[in-house]
Structure formats: structure tokens, C-alpha cells
Amino acid sequence: MLEVIELRCEYKINPVGLDVTNPRISWKLKSDERAVMQSAYEIEVAEEQDFHAVVWGSGKVISEQSVHVELDGLNVVSRKLYHYRIRVWSTSGDNSGWSETAYFETGILDNTEWRAEWIGVIKNEAELEGKPESPSERSPLLRKGFEVKGGVKQARVYASALGIYELEINGSRVGDSYFTPGWTSYKHRLQVQTYDVTHQLATGENAIGAMLGNGWYKGPLAWENHHCLYGNRQALFLELHISYADGTEQIVTTDASWRTGGSPILMSELYHGETYDARLEQPGWSSAGFDDDGWDEVAVIAQSNEVLIAQENETVKKIEEIKAIELIKTPLGETVIDFGQNMVGWVRFTVEGAAGREVEIHHAEVLDSEGNFYTENMRAAKQTIKYVLKGGEPETFEPRFTFQGFRYVRLVGFPEPIRLEDFTGVVLHSDMASTGRFECSDPLVNQLQHNIEWGLKGNFLDVPTDCPQRDERLGWTGDAQMFIRTAAYLKNVAPFFTKWNRDLAADQREDGGVPFVIPHVLNEDSHSSAAWGDAAVICPWTIYLCYGDKRILEEQYGSMKAWVEYIRRQGDNEYLWNTGFHFGDWLGLDSKPDTYVGATDRDYIATAFYAYSVSLLQKAAAVIGETEDASKYGELYEKIVAAFAEEFFTPSGRSSVPTQTAQVLGLTFGILDDKAKKRATAKLMELLEESKFHLTTGFVGTPYLNHALSDNGQNDAAYKLLLQQDYPSWLYPVTKGATTIWEHWDGIKEDGSFWSKDMNSFNHYAYGAIGDWLYRSVAGIDTDEQAAGYKRIVIRPRPGDGLTWADGRLDSMYGEIRSYWKKTDGGMELEVSVPANTTAEIHLPGADLASVKESGKSLDAAVGVVSSKQVEGSVALAVGSGQYKFSW
Structure with missing residues (x-):
């Protein structure tokens, strides 16, 4: 049976408020058969269900x-709900019938x-003169009363x-998003x-209210206590549109008729x-x-509406809750709670006491070597x-406009006895769908995978930050x-990085330089370091590669090209x-x-x-049809590679830069000829042997x-590096109890010192990039560049x-997509799942063609195996969709 499932518009399920004038639809196919390919589709869009x-x-x-299908010719209008449904035909002639109905709703276009x-x-x-005010101040409340007649059909804010x-x-609270409108x-x-x-309105008198915080807009940012970097006053912009069953409409807007008062929040800052x-x-x-x-009366503020855009990525939400696991009395006599996981969010707590009693919660990632709270x-x-x-009854509280990075909290002023059940860790991050899972036979590697995922959770709070706890938290x-x-294995990060790359293009300098954050x-001098500014090219290309999204290449192409041209003008x-x-x-262990x-x-x-970056730009140009640029940048790439070889290598292929990172970059970026590749591989192995198979690489390598x-x-050497447990290695922090990267x-030395x-964050995801290798090489899940987005899958464990x-x-x-392998007595097994409407190239390591079985049958008898x-x-096998079990 063929079904169309999981309909999405612009990556999202039933999105509301889109400002995309040419929205794209994606869907998945479900079938118990093997080798199922779509041959045709039909989409219908209607205003009524x-x-x-x-x-x-x-x-x-x-x-x-079946991915990113544009609704060419559909002229969407503002604030309109569109229902859509899909049916498909397979190459075998099956018809799915119409899918369940999905929808998208436009915002203000x-x-x-x-x-x-x-x-x-x-x-x-x-303030009125434009002078910065205090960075810490009471959050205001704003409100407006209005009347609603009966028969509300729909209401949108x-x-x-x-x-x-x-x-x-x-x-009652509107929505479940936090830190809106985002950064x-x-x-x-x-x-x-x-x-x-719609369901929050009542016939008769109603009221709408807002509370404002400083956030990124006005609060301190970075490590020099600069505040009001974007402006020196908070403001609200709001429209409530009420549609009645009789076809009439009522609009409530922010204007001079609103009133403002003081909130209980006396100070609220992100840091x-x-x-x-x-x-x-x-009350x-x-x-x-x-x-x-x-x-008081509110002030009407001059602010351009030209910069307004609809929400692009998933908003920040409460994702999960963590219970406290231990109550600690430290050697200094302080009361500390351990949540068992380094996390990002806040603590919800319940306390009871007299009116006016003040309690405090301080947050930290680790305890010091003596077991004391470390900040x-x-x-x-x-x-x-x-x-x-x-005062009076038990009171439960959680913050609104701040977030912390922590595993431990120190309690000050709380009445005894302390009950762990009164404290809950609330995890917040951008609400990205989970997409990846990796497990293996080594529990330490599994903990490493856990740490990588929690590093993402802690640092993907609206922007990809470097760390979530100190006075930084910037989008490096x-x-x-x-x-x-x-990240693209762990979560669906396409909307997240689409938004962030648009900000990169917006903040890019006129000369093409890219800011550090x-x-x-x-x-203004903080811009355009190699490997940092290259995010302008690497990130859009990676989203295209992992999600088959040509539009991000089209949108970002000007930015990508400007960055490459910036570099071109810099050298001698x-x-x-x-x-x-x-x-x-950065932070390489071979530093002086x-x-x-x-x-x-x-x-x-x-x-x-x-x-x-030039090689990726050339590929991007080819994908989006910029054929002249594709040729031009292909020629530029060849000249850079030749100049690189002349500058840094002898004619015999010996590198003048004898470090692990130098060999790694040359090998990975494909800029070495065969002779130099052999020398670089041998040199890398020599350097690893000298370090007793420990890495000396930093952020770049x-x-x-x-x-x-x-x-x-040298796959065995890669495994040897992965499984090292002493410093420096990926597993060393795991052995020290780390729950993030x-x-x-x-960060913590063998003797417990720091x-x-x-500069010692315990939640910094960069070294978590080993996760790419775990998925792509150990499990062996990859995509063919020529059919990006896993349309043609490569399984090469x-x-x-x-x-x-x-x-x-x-x-x-x-x-x-699944790739599960295990070693058996004298052989191996590999279980593979290939989704419908895709094909896969599968490599069975160490196999002999004559000995391979699929579900106990010879390959000749295996349905779905096209070639071997x-x-x-x-x-090497070519297969259609379905589930397979190979043994050899």
C-alpha cells in the first residue's frame, strides 16, 4: 500500500504566519514494498478543507x-489559510489516493x-534624547482593553x-515561545x-497585555558590558485581527491608547x-x-516597519524537564543542588516563607576539585x-527573560529543610525536530554522542552560540x-541556519568581509578570519547538501561570492x-x-x-545555473591549488608545515596531488605515532x-584516536564526568584543577564535530553530492x-535511513533502511561477492538489489528503497 505522509510547507507542519510568496511543499512516501519510486504527483490547494x-x-x-516542490502559479495573499493535499503514483502504477489534508497560513506579505x-x-x-539608560531596569507591563462581539471565527495576533x-x-499566556522575537x-x-x-477570546470585554525585557536588543552583550547596541528603549508592536462568522473583521493594534505600569521584574538580563x-x-x-x-500613558515610538519579516526558524520553547538528583553540602558549607546534566534554561522552584524574604539561586557548570561551587x-x-x-501559601516561580548554563545551583536564603522535588530544571532551545540517533557497543562513545547532542541543545537557542553561560553567548x-x-544529523537545522545565514548576509561588510560573530x-575590526568567515560559503552549501535545498544557495549566492572575492583581493x-x-x-595543543x-x-x-570555499562556490554556481561563474571559479580553484602547492610543498610533495592540522586540511580539502597526498598521509601517521596517537589539533583541524x-x-588510526581515554582525547572529558562538550x-585537569x-566553557560544541564522523564513517550514512538531500544515499560503514x-x-x-552493522563469528551483518522514493549505494566492507546473503538469500534472488x-x-550494491539485511 502506498501512502503520502508527513506533509510539510517550508520544512514545517501546518505553519501559520508565513511571508514566503512562493511556498514549497515536501512529503514522504510510505510503503511496505521494496524499490518504490514516485513517478508522478498531483497537488491541490483550496481555501476550505x-x-x-x-x-x-x-x-x-x-x-x-517530493521535496521542496514549488507551487508555481499560486498567488498567495496576506493572512489567508490554504489547505493542501497530495496524491502520487509509483513507477509500478500504484496510486496513493489523496493524503490527509495539511495547511499553511500566510502572514502580512x-x-x-x-x-x-x-x-x-x-x-x-x-532616554528621549537618545542617551543610553541603565542596562538593568524594571520590566514594563502594557495593556489594552477591547470588546468582542459573538461569533468569532478566527483570531490571530x-x-x-x-x-x-x-x-x-x-x-492566560499567548503561545509557548520564549525570547521572542528572537535575535x-x-x-x-x-x-x-x-x-x-481564537479560543482565548470571550464575548464581551477582553484584555491583552504584554511584558517587555531587554534581551539582546538592549541588554549587555559580549564581555565588555556594552549595552543598548541596537537601541536604548524597549517597544511593542502588535496587531490582533478578529474575523467574525458574519464576514466582518475587527483589528486591535498597539497605539497611544494603551496603558503601561510596572511589573514585578526589577531586573532581567540574559547574562x-x-x-x-x-x-x-x-493580579x-x-x-x-x-x-x-x-x-501611565505609553509613548508612540518612531521605528521603521520595513525591517519586519515573519518568523523564520523554530522559536525557542521549553523542550524538557530535568529532576534534581542530589542535595550537596559543600566543604564551604553552601547548599548546592546537582541536576546531573549540564543544561541551558532555568530552574522552576517552589518556596514558602514570610513576605519580603529574599531567596537566590546561583548557577554553575562544575564544582572545583574540593567539591565547592565554581563560578x-x-x-x-x-x-x-x-x-x-x-508570603502566605507556597509560591512557584520561574524566570521569563533570561537563561542560564548550568548543572549545579547554589541556594541562598531558602528555608530548611530543602526538598529536591521543589526544584526542576527547565531545558530551553530552538524547537528543532530530532532527526538522528547513534549508538554503538562502547558506552563511553555513547556518552560522547549524548554530550554532542546536549552541546547542540545548549547552544542552539535562536542562534548558534559558542557557549551558553559566560558573558559571551555569541554566534561565532x-x-x-x-x-x-x-548538527544536520542530530536535528532538522535547515530553518535555523537559513535564518542565521540571512543575518550573515545582512551583516556582511560592503567589501564582502564577514564579521567574527x-x-x-x-x-568594526572584528571580521574576516579564515575558517570563520568561510561560514558564508560552508553553511549554505551544507544545508543544500543535507536537505537538497537549492533556494538557500540562490538566496545566499551573492554573500558566498562576495566572501570569495573579498579573499581574492587580500593576498599579495x-x-x-x-x-x-x-x-x-584556535586552541591547538601544539601552540606556543x-x-x-x-x-x-x-x-x-x-x-x-x-x-x-572557492571549490564550494563553484559547485553552488553549477547547481543554481550560474554556468559562467561555475567555469570562472573552477579556473580560480585550479590556480589557487597550484599556488598553494608551490608555496607550501617541495616538488617531491613534502609539506613545509609539519603539523597534524596542516596534513588534515590538505587531505580533506582535496588540494593535494597524489604524490603530496601520500606524503601527507605518511606525515600525519608519523605525527600521531610521535604523540602516541593523541591529537594536537585545535578548532580548525x-x-x-x-x-x-x-x-x-588509515581507518584503524581514526578508531584509535576516538577510543583514547587519557588527555587529550574526546573521551577524556567523558571519563571526568562531562555531560556536554x-x-x-x-578544561578539568587530571589533578582536578582548571x-x-x-576561557573555560564546559558547554562548547566545536569539538563535538566528531559526531559527523560517527554518523558518516562509523555508521556510514552519507548523501551523494550529485543527488543532494539523501535522494541518492551512500551507505559505507x-x-x-x-x-x-x-x-x-x-x-x-x-x-x-538506517545503517546497523555488527561483527559476527567470522563475518558481519548489515541492516539497512532506505526510504521510499530514494535509492542507495551500499558498500559491504571486507565482503566477498560470492558469500553475501540478503535475508538468507543470494543477491540474485534479492528483490530491490539492482546490481552488485x-x-x-x-x-558495492545498488538498491531501491526498503529494509535489507546483508550477511557475509
């Missing part, structure tokens, strides 16, 4: 495409349609803010969220925490009938929650490009990059004393990444290290000493 009046139909289209005004709070003359906001209607390049792009509030005085609560402030006569690595970030009780470009391929909040000649500031192999930069020559790194080994005949290989105070089995799963745009051949060291 019964499809009696179809507003657009594709007709029967002969095509295999034209910014001239907005009717609302921006409103804020008049504080003092200094469209909202944004300068700062961050929460909404309430009639005393973008605010001067160019400001997101609008859409909420369905420093929140102070809340429950005695200042105003019913967002409900009808509340007396706001003592409240020095937070630098200036206070990460402190202060709560003043209103280098970290993002190093980790993006791993996106959104850009550092000084246009084929080498040997000028400017570069981070180099008192420096963070590894020993690999920075010009070597810069030119290698130059060549790599580490993501590619094991790939360079496995791809060049560390910034430094020895690497440093100022590479077993090695130390593991007896490995199981990788990836929920791709087409469905679940013996190749060096393995058997």
Missing part, C-alpha cells in the same frame, strides 16, 4: 520530486499593510518587539510572530539573571475589568535569580561552520591568502606557551580555506581529523577495532 473549490492545482506532474504603531514607556528626558516580549490575553540583525531584519488566539519581587504582582493585569487608572569561568555573567516572596561563525554537518555586535597575489588577522588553529593559536602556519590555513584518516586508508581538551578562569556494532539512524527529508559488484576491499 472540503476542497469543493480548488484555487490551485498542479495537475498530474510526471516527476520523482507587504509591510505597507501594517496598521499598528510602536509603543514604549516614557522614562526620562535622557501578529507581534514583535524591540527587546523581548511575552503576551497574555484574558489572564536577528535588528537594523535589517526583525521577526514577527503569529499566534492563533546576569532576573530579580523578581512577588509583592509587586498585579488580573491582562484581564478584562482590571483598574489601570493608576497606570570563575562565568567571567562577568552573574547568572543569579533573586526572588522576593509575597567558525564554531558554526565546524559543527553544522554534525553573527549577529554582529563586536567592534590573488591565489594566496597571506595577509590580515586569522585565529589560526601563553598563546591560544596552534602551530600551523596561518597563511597555510587561510589559503587552504580559500581553495575550499579537529573536525576533519578522523575523516582525513578514514578516507586515506568542553571548550578545552583539559585549564583557566577566563567503516568498522574498526574497538567496536563490535554500531547503529545510526537519520530521519531525512524522504524518511528514515566486487570492488577493492568490499562489495
Whole structure:
């Protein structure tokens, strides 16, 4: 039976508030048969769910495409709900019948349609003159009463803010998103969220209210306590559209008629925490009938609507909760709670006491060697929650406009006895769908995989941050490009990185240079390091590769090209990059004393990444039909490779840069000829033997290290590196109790002391890029570049000493891909799942063609196996969709 399932529009299930004028539809096929391929599809779009009046139909289209299908010719209009359904035909003639109905709803497509005004709070003359005010201040409340007549058919709120906001209607929270409108390049792009509030309205008197926080817009950012980087006053922008059954409409907007008062939040900052005085609560402030006569008038603020865009990525939400596991009395006599997991979010707690009693919660990632609460690595970030009780009954509280990175919390002022059940860790991050799972026979590697995933959870809070705890939490470009391929296995990160890459393009300099962090909040000199700025090219290409999304290449192509042309103008000649500031192999272990930069020559790194970005740009140009550019950049790439060889290699292929990272980059980026590749592989093995098979690579070399080994005949060495347990290695932090990835290989040393105070995050995902190798080489799940997005799948597991089995799963745009191998007595087994409407190339390592069985049958008798051949060291198979079990 053939079914169409999991319909999505722009990656999302039933999205509301889209401002995409040419939306794309994707679906999956479900079938118990093997070798199922779609031969045709038909899409219908209607305004009503019964499809009696179809507003657009594709007709029967002969095509295999089931991902990112554009609804060409459908002219969408603002604030309209569109239902759609799909049916498909297979190559065997099966017809799926119509799918279940899905929908998408547009938001405001034209910014001239907005009717609302921006409103804020008049504080003092200094603010009106544009002078920065105090970075820490009381959060304001804003409210408006309105009347609703009966027969509400539909109600939508469209909202944004300068700062961050929460909404309430009639005393209940609107939506389940946090830190809205999110962090973008605010001067160019400001997101609008859409909420369905139909069931929150009542006939008669109603009220809507908002609370504002400083957030990224106005609060301190980075490590020099700069605040008000985007503006010096908070503001709210909102429209409530009520559609009645009789066809009439009512619109409630932010304007001068709103009122404002003070909230119980006396201070709220992302880095420093929140102070809340429950005695200042105003019950019913967002409900009808509340007396706001003592409240002030709001100020109407001048703010352009031209920068408004609809929500692009998934919003931040409460994803899960963690129970406290241990109550600790430290050697210093402090009361500390251990949640057992380094996490990002906040603590919800219940406390009872007299009115006016103040309690505090401090947050930390680790305890020191003596078991005491350790906060020095937070630098200036206070990460402190202060709560003043209103008294009486037990009171439960959780913050609104701040988040912390922590495993441990220190309690101050809480009445005894402390009960663990009164404290819950609330995990927040962007609500990306989970797509990957990896397990193997080694429990330490499984913990490493856990740590990689929790590093993503902690640092994918609206932007890809470097760390979630200290006074930084910035979108470092280098970290993002190093980790993006791993992230694309773990979660559906396409909308997340689409938004972030648009901000990169918005903040990119006129000369094509790329800031170190996106959104850009550092000084004007902080831009364009090799391996960091290359995120402009690497990230869009990776999203295309993993999701088959040509549109991101089309959108970002100007940015990608501008970055390459920026590099081209920098060097002493246009084929080498040997000028400017570069981070180099950041935190490489072969660095000189008192420096963070590894020993690999920075010009070597810069030119290698130059060549790599040009190669990706050339491929992108070919994909989107920029044939002239594809030819031009192909020629440029060849000249860079020649100049690179002349500059850094002898005629016999010996590298002038004898470091692990230098060999790794040369091998991985494909910029070495055969002679140099052999020399580089041999040199890398020599260096590993010298270090007793321990890495010395930093941020630049580490993501590619094991790939360079496995791809060049040294898979056993890659496994040896993975499974090392002493410093430096991926498993060393695991043996020290890590539950996330560390910034430094020895963040905690063997004697329990710390690497440093100022740069020692215990939740820093860059070294988690080893996850890419676990999925792509150990499990062996990859995509063919010529049929990106896993339309044509490559299953090429590479077993090695130390593991007896490995199981990788990836929920791709087409469905679940699985590769599970295990060693048996004298042989191997491999179980593979290939989703419908795809094909796969499967490699059986060490197999002999004559001995291979599929579900106990010979390959000739196996349905779905299209071809098989013996190749060096393995058997290569071409198969259609389905589940297979090979043994040999």
C-alpha cells in the first residue's frame, strides 16, 4: 500500500504566519514494498478543507520530486489559510489516493499593510534624547482593553518587539515561545510572530497585555558590558485581527491608547539573571475589568516597519524537564543542588516563607576539585535569580527573560529543610525536530554522542552560540561552520541556519568581509578570519547538501561570492591568502606557551580555506545555473591549488608545515596531488605515532581529523584516536564526568584543577564535530553530492577495532535511513533502511561477492538489489528503497 505522509510547507507542519510568496511543499512516501519510486504527483490547494473549490492545482506532474516542490502559479495573499493535499503514483502504477489534508497560513506579505504603531514607556528626558539608560531596569507591563462581539471565527495576533516580549490575553499566556522575537540583525531584519488566539477570546470585554525585557536588543552583550547596541528603549508592536462568522473583521493594534505600569521584574538580563519581587504582582493585569487608572500613558515610538519579516526558524520553547538528583553540602558549607546534566534554561522552584524574604539561586557548570561551587569561568555573567516572596501559601516561580548554563545551583536564603522535588530544571532551545540517533557497543562513545547532542541543545537557542553561560553567548561563525554537518544529523537545522545565514548576509561588510560573530555586535575590526568567515560559503552549501535545498544557495549566492572575492583581493597575489588577522588553529595543543593559536602556519590555513570555499562556490554556481561563474571559479580553484602547492610543498610533495592540522586540511580539502597526498598521509601517521596517537589539533583541524584518516586508508588510526581515554582525547572529558562538550581538551585537569578562569566553557560544541564522523564513517550514512538531500544515499560503514556494532539512524527529508552493522563469528551483518522514493549505494566492507546473503538469500534472488559488484576491499550494491539485511 502506498501512502503520502508527513506533509510539510517550508520544512514545517501546518505553519501559520508565513511571508514566503512562493511556498514549497515536501512529503514522504510510505510503503511496505521494496524499490518504490514516485513517478508522478498531483497537488491541490483550496481555501476550505472540503476542497469543493480548488484555487490551485498542479495537475498530474510526471516527476520523482517530493521535496521542496514549488507551487508555481499560486498567488498567495496576506493572512489567508490554504489547505493542501497530495496524491502520487509509483513507477509500478500504484496510486496513493489523496493524503490527509495539511495547511499553511500566510502572514502580512507587504509591510505597507501594517496598521499598528510602536509603543514604549516614557522614562526620562535622557532616554528621549537618545542617551543610553541603565542596562538593568524594571520590566514594563502594557495593556489594552477591547470588546468582542459573538461569533468569532478566527483570531490571530501578529507581534514583535524591540527587546523581548511575552503576551497574555484574558489572564492566560499567548503561545509557548520564549525570547521572542528572537535575535536577528535588528537594523535589517526583525521577526514577527503569529499566534492563533481564537479560543482565548470571550464575548464581551477582553484584555491583552504584554511584558517587555531587554534581551539582546538592549541588554549587555559580549564581555565588555556594552549595552543598548541596537537601541536604548524597549517597544511593542502588535496587531490582533478578529474575523467574525458574519464576514466582518475587527483589528486591535498597539497605539497611544494603551496603558503601561510596572511589573514585578526589577531586573532581567540574559547574562546576569532576573530579580523578581512577588509583592509587586498585579493580579488580573491582562484581564478584562482590571483598574489601570493608576497606570501611565505609553509613548508612540518612531521605528521603521520595513525591517519586519515573519518568523523564520523554530522559536525557542521549553523542550524538557530535568529532576534534581542530589542535595550537596559543600566543604564551604553552601547548599548546592546537582541536576546531573549540564543544561541551558532555568530552574522552576517552589518556596514558602514570610513576605519580603529574599531567596537566590546561583548557577554553575562544575564544582572545583574540593567539591565547592565554581563560578570563575562565568567571567562577568552573574547568572543569579533573586526572588522576593509575597508570603502566605507556597509560591512557584520561574524566570521569563533570561537563561542560564548550568548543572549545579547554589541556594541562598531558602528555608530548611530543602526538598529536591521543589526544584526542576527547565531545558530551553530552538524547537528543532530530532532527526538522528547513534549508538554503538562502547558506552563511553555513547556518552560522547549524548554530550554532542546536549552541546547542540545548549547552544542552539535562536542562534548558534559558542557557549551558553559566560558573558559571551555569541554566534561565532567558525564554531558554526565546524559543527553544522554534525548538527544536520542530530536535528532538522535547515530553518535555523537559513535564518542565521540571512543575518550573515545582512551583516556582511560592503567589501564582502564577514564579521567574527553573527549577529554582529563586536567592534568594526572584528571580521574576516579564515575558517570563520568561510561560514558564508560552508553553511549554505551544507544545508543544500543535507536537505537538497537549492533556494538557500540562490538566496545566499551573492554573500558566498562576495566572501570569495573579498579573499581574492587580500593576498599579495590573488591565489594566496597571506595577509590580515586569522585565529589560526584556535586552541591547538601544539601552540606556543601563553598563546591560544596552534602551530600551523596561518597563511597555510587561510589559503587552504580559500581553495575550499572557492571549490564550494563553484559547485553552488553549477547547481543554481550560474554556468559562467561555475567555469570562472573552477579556473580560480585550479590556480589557487597550484599556488598553494608551490608555496607550501617541495616538488617531491613534502609539506613545509609539519603539523597534524596542516596534513588534515590538505587531505580533506582535496588540494593535494597524489604524490603530496601520500606524503601527507605518511606525515600525519608519523605525527600521531610521535604523540602516541593523541591529537594536537585545535578548532580548525579537529573536525576533519578522523575523516582525513578514514578516507586515506588509515581507518584503524581514526578508531584509535576516538577510543583514547587519557588527555587529550574526546573521551577524556567523558571519563571526568562531562555531560556536554568542553571548550578545552583539559578544561578539568587530571589533578582536578582548571585549564583557566577566563576561557573555560564546559558547554562548547566545536569539538563535538566528531559526531559527523560517527554518523558518516562509523555508521556510514552519507548523501551523494550529485543527488543532494539523501535522494541518492551512500551507505559505507567503516568498522574498526574497538567496536563490535554500531547503529545510526537519520530521519531525512524522504524518511528514515538506517545503517546497523555488527561483527559476527567470522563475518558481519548489515541492516539497512532506505526510504521510499530514494535509492542507495551500499558498500559491504571486507565482503566477498560470492558469500553475501540478503535475508538468507543470494543477491540474485534479492528483490530491490539492482546490481552488485566486487570492488577493492568490499562489495558495492545498488538498491531501491526498503529494509535489507546483508550477511557475509
